[in-house]
Amino acid sequence: xxPLLQVADVSVSYGKVEAVRSVSLEVREREIVTVIGANGxxxxxxxxxxxxxLPLKGSVQFCGENIVRQDIEDRxxxxxxxxxxxxxxxxxxTVEDNLELGAFRIAKSVAAQSQERVYGLFPRLKExxxxxxxxxxxxxxxxxxxxxxxxxxxxxxxxxxPSLGLAPIIVADIFRIVTELRAAGVSVLLVEQNAxxxxxxxxxxxxxxxxxxxxxxxxxxxxxxxxxxxxYLGFSHG
Amino acid sequence: xxxxxxxxxxxxGVTNGAxxxxxxxxxxxxxxxTRVILIPQGEFITYGALTYATLSTGGVxxxxxxxxxxxxxxxxxxxxxxxxxxxxxxxxxxALVDIVFPAIVFALAMTLAPHKPxxxxxxxxxxAIVAAIxxxxxxxxxxxxxxxxxxxxxxxxxxxHLALQGFGLVFFGAEGLRGPSLSDASLNLGQLxxxxxxxxxxxxxxxLMLALWLFFGFTRFGKAxxxxxxxxxxxxxxxxxxxxxxxxxxxxASVIGAISGILIVPITTLYYDTGFLIGLxxxxxxxxxxxISYPLTAVAAIVVGIxxxxxxxYASNYKEVIVFTLILPxxxxxxxxxxxxxxxxx
Numbered sequence: 242x243x244p245l246l247q248v249a250d251v252s253v254s255y256g257k258v259e260a261v262r263s264v265s266l267e268v269r270e271r272e273i274v275t276v277i278g279a280n281g282x283x284x285x286x287x288x289x290x291x292x293x294x295l296p297l298k299g300s301v302q303f304c305g306e307n308i309v310r311q312d313i314e315d316r317x318x319x320x321x322x323x324x325x326x327x328x329x330x331x332x333x334x335t336v337e338d339n340l341e342l343g344a345f346r347i348a349k350s351v352a353a354q355s356q357e358r359v360y361g362l363f364p365r366l367k368e369x370x371x372x373x374x375x376x377x378x379x380x381x382x383x384x385x386x387x388x389x390x391x392x393x394x395x396x397x398x399x400x401x402x403p404s405l406g407l408a409p410i411i412v413a414d415i416f417r418i419v420t421e422l423r424a425a426g427v428s429v430l431l432v433e434q435n436a437x438x439x440x441x442x443x444x445x446x447x448x449x450x451x452x453x454x455x456x457x458x459x460x461x462x463x464x465x466x467x468x469x470x471x472x473y474l475g476f477s478h479g
Numbered sequence: 480x481x482x483x484x485x486x487x488x489x490x491x492g493v494t495n496g497a498x499x500x501x502x503x504x505x506x507x508x509x510x511x512x513t514r515v516i517l518i519p520q521g522e523f524i525t526y527g528a529l530t531y532a533t534l535s536t537g538g539v540x541x542x543x544x545x546x547x548x549x550x551x552x553x554x555x556x557x558x559x560x561x562x563x564x565x566x567x568x569x570x571x572x573x574a575l576v577d578i579v580f581p582a583i584v585f586a587l588a589m590t591l592a593p594h595k596p597x598x599x600x601x602x603x604x605x606x607a608i609v610a611a612i613x614x615x616x617x618x619x620x621x622x623x624x625x626x627x628x629x630x631x632x633x634x635x636x637x638x639x640h641l642a643l644q645g646f647g648l649v650f651f652g653a654e655g656l657r658g659p660s661l662s663d664a665s666l667n668l669g670q671l672x673x674x675x676x677x678x679x680x681x682x683x684x685x686x687l688m689l690a691l692w693l694f695f696g697f698t699r700f701g702k703a704x705x706x707x708x709x710x711x712x713x714x715x716x717x718x719x720x721x722x723x724x725x726x727x728x729x730x731x732a733s734v735i736g737a738i739s740g741i742l743i744v745p746i747t748t749l750y751y752d753t754g755f756l757i758g759l760x761x762x763x764x765x766x767x768x769x770x771i772s773y774p775l776t777a778v779a780a781i782v783v784g785i786x787x788x789x790x791x792x793y794a795s796n797y798k799e800v801i802v803f804t805l806i807l808p809x810x811x812x813x814x815x816x817x818x819x820x821x822x823x824x825x
Contacts, residue, residue, distance in 0.1 A: 292716070294712070310563045310564045311564060313715045313716065313718075314715060314718045314719070314720050315564075317715075317716065317717065317718035318718055322716070323716055325712070325716065328713075329710050329712045329713035329716060330710065330713060331705070331706045331709045331710055331713055331714075332709060332710070333709050334702070334705060334706065334709060338702055338706075341699070341702065342699075342702055342703060342706050342714075342717050342719070343717050345699065345703055345717050345718050345719050346717070346718035349699075389717060390716075390717075392717075393717060393718065
């Protein structure tokens with residue numbers, strides 16, 4: 242079976258600066274794939290380009306179809322969803338409205354089921370449903386951003402640094418939910434600086450440095466790799 | 480001054496203020512969603528009013544033809560945009576909205592106008608014509624510029640205003656027109672006499688505000704429009720097309736402008752360029768509301784109307800000066816209160 246997402250030989254430039262250089266990656270169904278790397282390695286740029294926010298060179302196939310020429314909105318309708326680093330919530334609207342808009346492209350009857358599911362995953366959001374999104378705590382905002390993305394019933398959820406700036410206990414909670422999503426049939430492409438936590442839940446991993454993938458393989462193997470351990474996991478096996 | 484004059488001036492001010500409120504709300508809406516400062520709002524007023532007046536005298540307004548031509552141009556833009564990723568459903572939708580809709584309106588105007596249609600038919604046709612023009616104006620002039628700065632959009636806006644005003648002169652001539660009033664009834668309350676027309680102004684203003692409130696608070700498209708205003712990238716990431724939001728915003732603004740024009744034209748004679756000045760007063764209210772706040776804009780509009788009616792009584796030569804001077808203290812206060820913000824880039 243062809244992979245859900247196939248990124249082949251993709252480069253992304255900001256003017257003359259090439260932030261991502263001929264990168265290839267794939268995500269199969271029911272798989273958590275993580276891209277780890279230091280700040281500025283080009284991880285966010287890669288996700289933005291796959292989503293269509295930035296133009297790219299190369300090919301991106303989603304569900305066997307080349308989506309490079311589609312705009313963001315069509316990619317969303319096809320089942321590709323991004324939770325961006327800055328979350329991009331509708332701050333002056335309620336939690337409930339944010340979620341409802343997450344289901345903008347799907348039928349109202351289906352949206353009601355999605356909402357049940359999202360409230361099941363994030364009971365905190367249900368408690369706060371009448372509150373304005375901008376008044377939530379950082380962890381709750383991350384949950385809302387993920388919930389909003391899930392409302393559209395995506396096939397592939399791309400998470401950009403979901404752990405950024407959150408307390409460890411909340412990070413653990415969010416990563417637990419990511420594994421629950423895989424069990425429910427949603428594939429996840431997870432971009433993280435927090436390599437340790439990401440490698441614990443991922444099936445496969447890519448290591449990104451200066452715009453290129455320097456290493457990839459099953460997450461358990463990557464976690465054991467000495468160079469990775471020294472650079473990203475904060476300890477060495479030496 | 481006696482109470483009769485006071486009450487009369489207040490009543491006059493509130494009637495005008497209600498119309499400015501509608502216009503101010505439309506300006507805030509369009510700016511929030513598209514970042515366009517809608518200077519052609521005045522032309523929507525004029526077009527609505529004069530189209531209505533022309534139809535009710537049995538003439539075919541030039542605006543009907545303009546809507547059709549703009550629709551054809553808009554269709555060309557849509558085709559060009561689809562050259563990379565062709566999509567049958569989108570093509571059909573574009574053809575229906577851009578060609579079929581204005582063509583039907585044009586045909587109706589051609590066949591109905593010579594029979595001097597009644598007030599209701601004239602209003603419906605005028606609204607449809609101006610709505611089409613507003614929608615296509617966004618598609619042709621602003622959608623291709625959607626990613627540019629507020630300043631570029633403002634310059635485009637000025638250009639549209641001048642072009643549409645020129646067309647207005649061609650279509651309606653330099654003489655002013657008046658339209659039939661919506662109702663000839665009148666109501667006496669103590670010393671005050673309310674004409675049917677001014678009652679219609681209050682009723683329609685309140686009904687429109689209520690409808691807008693329901694639309695933005697409770698419907699998916701209304702919420703999508705608010706979402707686009709709050710966070711454009713966030714909106715795109717849930718699949719809301721910012722171009723669709725922009726089209727809806729322009730559609731609403733043009734209909735609101737046309738309704739305002741139709742409400743005014745039985746009261747005063749309108750010329751091809753009168754709309755601009757009326758629109759500017761809505762703009763004063765919108766500025767007082769910071770181009771953000773709907774309630775503040777509505778209240779400010781009523782104040783603008785009342786100030787205008789009092790100054791036309793006491794110092795009629797300085798009427799406009801006094802009204803537009805209202806902006807100055809507001810701008811000073813706002814610039815002192817608000818921290819300097821750089822324009823967001825997206």
